Amino acid sequence: MSDEKNRKETTTRDSLAERRGVETHVYQPAEDSGLLAKAAVEHAHGRTLEVGTGSGWVAAKVAAETDADVVASDLNPHACEQAKARADELQAERKDGFDVVRADLFSPFVDGAFDTVLFNPPYLPTDPDNEWSDWMEVALSGGESGRELIDPFVDDVGRVLADGGQALLLVSSLSGYDEVVERAEDQGFDVDVVAEESYPFETLSILRLRL
């Protein structure tokens, strides 16, 4: 690898680390997690899946503060372990735990399984020449567009939603708000915004998708 490439890669990584905290394997709760949790506690009902749960913080809030029956999934084995530890703790404290499944998006879930699906996706647009290939990148990077994980979520979530089901999806202005809304509408969803907050670098919105 050239020195120049190496330096660019380091710069990208450090700036992301600075903005997002310095855990190396598992994304830890931040402003986006807080906003999704707030919306989910207000709106989640029935059997609820959190995709890409990371540390399991949002799933635990929903399990503890609503009547929803929560399942959390992640691709990252370290995330699954952290989420499971959190679930076991909650179960021991107040009999309000949740299940953790290692999965790639919706692939091991049956059609119509969920009344609510939650997702705080990896959404930071990333230069493909500057990828660094570790679990933190998987947790943060949304590819060149920022929508590499959002697009398959929007395309496939309808399959696992029950009648009257809903998806709550966090979208950042950094990854293109209009493009996500348009894609969801093309998939036949009614889209509304149930929470929104602005920060110096981005505006975060929670979109509710209903068929």
Place this chain on the structure above:
Amino acid sequence: MKESLMDILCDPLDKSDLELEVDERDDDEILEGRLIGTETGEVYPIEDGIPNLLPPDMRDD
């Protein structure tokens, strides 16, 4: 995982049913065992209460 999770799980390869085999449980929590695709025969391990339902080509750790 709780046994009730079986209601919503399927084989990630072809969405067919899974069969549960339990080695160790603690009350209604299944700690160790496996899920087996009834059509594909693929084995998905359950370790420390976490079923690993990644398709085999993604299970590289």
